[in-house]
Amino acid sequence: MKLESKIPSGPLATKWERYKFESKLVNPANKRKYDIIVVGSGLAGASAAASLGELGYNVKCFCIQDSARRAHSIAAQGGINAAKNYQNDGDSVYRLFYDTLKGGDFRSREANVYRLAEVSNAIIDQCVAQGVPFARDYGGLLDNRSFGGALVSRTFYARGQTGQQLLLGAYSALSRQIGAGKVKMFPRTEMLEVVLVDGHAKGIVVRNLVTGEITSHAAHAVIIATGGYSNVFYLSTNANGCNVTAAYRAYKKGAGFANPCFTQIHPTCIPMSGHYQSKLTLMSESLRNDGRIWVSKNKKDERAANDIPEDERDYYLERKYPSYGNLAPRDISSRSAKEVCDEGRGVGSSGNGVYLDFRDSIKRLGKDVIAERYGNLFQMYERITAENPYKDPMRIYPAPHYTMGGLWVDYDLMSNVPGLFVLGEANYSDHGANRLGASALMQGLADGYFIIPYTIGNYLTAISRDAPTVDHPEFKDAEKIEKERTDKILNINGTRTVESLHKELGNVMWEKCGMARNEKGLKEALNKIPELREEFWKNIKVLGTNEEFNFSLEKAGRLADYLEFAEIMCQDALDRDESCGGHFREEHQTPEGEAVRHDRSYSHVSVWEYQGVDKKAKLHKEALKFEEVKPGVRSYK
Amino acid sequence: MGRGSFIVDRIEIHDTLFTIHYPQIMNLTLYIWRQRNAKDKGKMVTYMADDISPDMSFLEMLDVVNERLIEDNEDPIAFDHDCREGICGTCSLIINGRAHGPEKGTTTCQLHMRHFKDGDEIYIEPFRSRAFAVIRDLVVDRSAFDRIMQTGGFITINTGSPADANALPIPKEDAEYAMDAAQCIGCGACVAQCKNASAMLFVAAKVSQFAHLPQGQPERMKRVRAMVKAMDDEGFGNCTNQYECEAACPKEISVNFIAKMNREFLVSGLK
Amino acid sequence: MSSYITSSVAKKYIMALTGIPLMLFIFGHMLGNLQIFLGADAINNYAATLQGLGGFLWAIRITLFVLFITHAILSSILYVENKLARPVSYHKPATVVATLTSRTMIITGLIIVCFLVFHIFHYTVQSIDPSFKHLFDTQGRHDVYTMLIKGFSNSSITSIYLLGVVLLGAHVHHAAASALQSLGLMNHKYAKYINFAGPLLGVIVAVGYAVVPLCVLFKVIK
Structure with a gap:
């Protein structure tokens, strides 16, 4: 496996400009001779498909949802970062770059992160022009709020539904291209295989989720923008349909999987309430602007929250991180919550929660102001828990939320498989070992609107313009393999339901490869996962046929991939013998419980190469070079 | 606490009054539209949903019913859902004649069973319109x-x-x-x-x-x-x-x- | 242009634009009727003035007829279209906020058509009781006052009228505010006032029309 990052030379601040200038351009008249496949229609996929369609390429866009508008980007609540410095509080491209790099615990590529910060401003301009109704102040100018891991207000938002509004913006741009005939949309269609012809990605094999029909689509290039894999934990803040399948199948075809162990556990989610639970609901990080996080100083304190006097409350984030306080980054907040719960100071009937308290803010600002800022979140909380957060503090607990790891990509956002591009959460590129709040939306849109339209040209100009065709035997073989695989799943006729097995896998992953990891646990997980996989292929129970709408079959296919993927995740976590960002190895911590990085041995991207099921994946390393910033101890004190 | 979601018991131990809340379990009768595909005629089918916790969401209740159906070798009930936090717009369902059920400003995925009570009969049907063809059961296009x-x-x-x-x-x-x-x-x-x-x-x-x-x-x-x-x-x-x-x-x-x-x-x- | 006129939104305009003059007529007619309380002279004089309009009266009648027919035919078309828009109905349908009057527009409308035919034959053509044709007051004007007393003294006829005008009120109950909504004359600011005033208008129509036959039947007016 060759890992060439292809970072342009020259000073950090001019790399992207220079890259754009040196790029080979595709003649506008020739663009319509190129076919491009986009898998996924979230922020990254929809913005890429729309932008490429506008440029003149023929685009086919695929999504598993019934409409492109339903991709899970829609659920992002809090906001999107940009270095506009509208607040005059000292923000700049460089500061956004630095915060993001530091937030990622110095495990991402400088050049990529800098480019992200650089294009962030254009995203806001673009979205406003599309009619995204961002929050404004009384002067009619855009409003900002603060997010974790930053000391400036650079987060643009649209109530608590920023992801929704941004996605609808991208979806409307996509809709325009569909209407114009430049993009053909395939909803309720799942990608199962990337097809390589002579080593280049030349198409995909998909299954129509309504009819079960398996078909091939050929193109000059394939873009995967299928999101993250948090659902490997079964319970996460992701939508039920989110899955690793497209990324994992690409991995099986030779694409490197980078840093799979870098998963983000979001600190503010509603705690689990029962065994039947199907998902965990996120409460936006923006709540930490006005909410204070605390637990009782006493263990097993069974008093009601409001009965616990001030001097017996431990505002542990404010205590431990006085300068960032409740706005400490996500990994740190999550881990601190776990710590106090492990000490037996957790709240709620199960003890798996901490308080997020608005009492003081309500006193200071009044209930109306709080309602205006967070009304819909409070309502959502009340709907789920039947508790009133205006009166009693919210109970929150960390939950799997985002995956920084993903398919390895170079500066062009192309994987090591030529012609296979990966955008958004599905790639690994910008967030290192931990993502800061409001940066996922930024990255998805940066990749789709402003990066891929430039970088894909460099690839396309280097390959033949001949119309791609599905006549290659590679397509027929891939279709055959998929049909056989489906038949195999349907013919097992065992006793185990897909849900129950997924839950069991999720439990193993959460316990052994969740917020804190250690060698012993990871090894146990690595023993357990193949057993679960065996259980799947011997004993899974999927009813019905392939030739119909069969959601059990869809889920089974995705679970089968998770059951393989979980292994490289644990493998990676075991191999990375340091703590950094969301990856916390209990063996590597300071006496106060802070993460300890080992830059000398682990300042690299771990890229895994598929070797076959039941065979250990092969590790490759891309060394991270820091020319501009010297990695320091990541302190938020 | 939500209406009907908890049985409250008061007990006295050593002269101190303790209040115990424990979840009430519900048994429901469901009438659900089943239709194998667009060509199938379809009909309402009755299911018993026993031991339902009031803290479940409506879709989690259907998940539980589906798990039991699969165990009994019956095709699970197909329904659209995705984010389960009320924002993606995938979930649907007409519940007792009301789109997304009885609660105001609530999607089906955010509707919790505490708004129903033990013994309730619930009719579950797909969104109906000439422009929304049924794909399967409760799933429409x-x-x-x-x-x-x-x-x-x-x-x-x-x-x-x-x-x-x-x-x-x-x-x-x-x-x-x-x-x-x-x-x-x-x-x-x-x-x-x-x-x-x-x-x-x-x-x-x-x-x-x-x-x-x-x-x-x-x-x-x-x-x-x-x-x-x-x-x-x-x-x-x-x-x-x-x-x-x-x-x-x-x-x-x-x-x-x-x-x-x-x-x-x-x-x-x-x- | 043809696609504009046949669009669902333009059809709403036509319903509103034909309905509003009809409602104005209903109101005017009601005020005319209420002159009965001012005595025989007032109402007979009013009737004579109207008759004196001659060709203009016919112009009004024909306009109202065209509006009425357009309103009735278009509503029937809309009714059929709306039924077709949901080919399979719900097993257990439910209504959340739609008022009874809004849900029965087609029924009240059809009954109003029948009622109107009856009403025209009764008081305008005067063929149901031909003796109405021969009633004149001392000044030689058509004695509308006596005709109304005679007409509404019959309890079965009065019942038909009561039914008719209550349904007319019910129709207006939904129609008034609805017409403004259809024409886009509602906004966030005024909606709540309009939504209050519209139904009130319906009640006024029902009461304003019912009060005359009731007063005659119960001999308040003799």
Whole structure:
């Protein structure tokens, strides 16, 4: 496996400009001779498909949802970062770059992160022009709020539904291209295989989720923008349909999987309430602007929250991180919550929660102001828990939320498989070992609107313009393999339901490869996962046929991939013998419980190469070079 | 605590009164529309849902029923769902005649069983409209909405370098108005609840959002004409101003946006 | 243009634009009727003035007829279209906020058509009781006052009228505010006032029309 990052030379601040200038351009008249496949229609996929369609390429866009508008980007609540410095509080491209790099615990590529910060401003301009109704102040100018891991207000938002509004913006741009005939949309269609012809990605094999029909689509290039894999934990803040399948199948075809162990556990989610639970609901990080996080100083304190006097409350984030306080980054907040719960100071009937308290803010600002800022979140909380957060503090607990790891990509956002591009959460590129709040939306849109339209040209100009065709035997073989695989799943006729097995896998992953990891646990997980996989292929129970709408079959296919993927995740976590960002190895911590990085041995991207099921994946390393910033101890004190 | 979600017992230990809350378990009778595919005729089928916790969401209750069905070698009930936090607009269902069930401003996925009580009979049907064909059981095809959007639900702007976002101030009230309209999640509850299966609220929300922003002005007239035409071509019914749509809308989008669209369309005819 | 006129939104305009003059007529007619309380002279004089309009009266009648027919035919078309928009109905339908009057527009409308035919034959053509044709007051004007007393003294006829005008009120109950909504004359600011005033208008129509036959039947007016 060759890992060439292809970072342009020259000073950090001019790399992207220079890259754009040196790029080979595709003649506008020739663009319509190129076919491009986009898998996924979230922020990254929809913005890429729309932008490429506008440029003149023929685009086919695929999504598993019934409409492109339903991709899970829609659920992002809090906001999107940009270095506009509208607040005059000292923000700049460089500061956004630095915060993001530091937030990622110095495990991402400088050049990529800098480019992200650089294009962030254009995203806001673009979205406003599309009619995204961002929050404004009384002067009619855009409003900002603060997010974790930053000391400036650079987060643009649209109530608590920023992801929704941004996605609808991208979806409307996509809709325009569909209407114009430049993009053909395939909803309720799942990608199962990337097809390589002579080593280049030349198409995909998909299954129509309504009819079960398996078909091939050929193109000059394939873009995967299928999101993250948090659902490997079964319970996460992701939508039920989110899955690793497209990324994992690409991995099986030779694409490197980078840093799979870098998963983000979001600190503010509603705690689990029962065994039947199907998902965990996120409460936006923006709540930490006005909410204070605390637990009782006493263990097993069974008093009601409001009965616990001030001097017996431990505002542990404010205590431990006085300068960032409740706005400490996500990994740190999550881990601190776990710590106090492990000490037996957790709240709620199960003890798996901490308080997020608005009492003081309500006193200071009044209930109306709080309602205006967070009304819909409070309502959502009340709907789920039947508790009133205006009166009693919210109970929150960390939950799997985002995956920084993903398919390895170079500066062009192309994987090591030529012609296979990966955008958004599905790639690994910008967030290192931990993502800061409001940066996922930024990255998805940066990749789709402003990066891929430039970088894909460099690839396309280097390959033949001949119309791609599905006549290659590679397509027929891939279709055959998929049909056989489906038949195999349907013919097992065992006793185990897909849900129950997924839950069991999720439990193993959460316990052994969740917020804190250690060698012993990871090894146990690595023993357990193949057993679960065996259980799947011997004993899974999927009813019905392939030739119909069969959601059990869809889920089974995705679970089968998770059951393989979980292994490289644990493998990676075991191999990375340091703590950094969301990856916390209990063996590597300071006496106060802070993460300890080992830059000398682990300042690299771990890229895994598929070797076959039941065979250990092969590790490759891309060394991270820091020319501009010297990695320091990541302190938020 | 939610109504009916807990049985409260009071017990005395050593002269101290303790209050014990424990979840009440419910047994429900479900009448669910089953239809194997678009060609199948379909029928209502009765299921017993026992031992349902009031803290479950409605979809989690169906998950539990489905797990039991699979164990009994019966095809599970197909229903649309995804984010399960009330924002993606995938979930649907007519529950006892009401789109997304009885709670105001709530999607089915956010509806919790504490709003039902032990012994309840619940009718669960798909969203019904000529424009929404049933795919299977409770799953319907809402792509008509996408097609309407493709005719005009956008502002024509290519990706590039538009003016600075703050170059054009927009009064806060206007931005808030646009946001009120933009909250639509495209679930189709408005169509499903409307006596006439009309899609006016969905279309009006999009038309109003853009008509109220400076960016949407150039195409304002063209947009409303195109979107209304597309809506009519899809076979939705007519609006009779009964406002069932607003009542069913999980995002509580106001019917005043329909008036706004009517106004826009009227002006477009005069120009 | 043809696609504009046949669009669902334009059909709403036509319903509103035909309905509003009809409602104005209903109101005017009601005020005319109420002159009975001012005595025989007032109402007979009013009737004579109307008759004196001659060709203009016919112009009004024909306009109203065209509006009425358009309104009735278009509503029937809309009704059929709306039924077709949901080919499979719900097993357990439910209504959240739609008022009874809004849900029965087609029924009240059809009954109003029948009632109107009856009403025209009764008081305008005067063929149901031909003796109405021969009633004149001392000044030689058509004695509308006596005709009304005679007409509404019959309890079965009065019942038909009561039914008719209550349903007319019910129709207006939904129609008034609805017409403004259809024409886009509602907004966030005024909606709540309009939605209050519209139904009130319906009640006023029902009461304003019912009060005359009731007063005659119960001999308040003799």
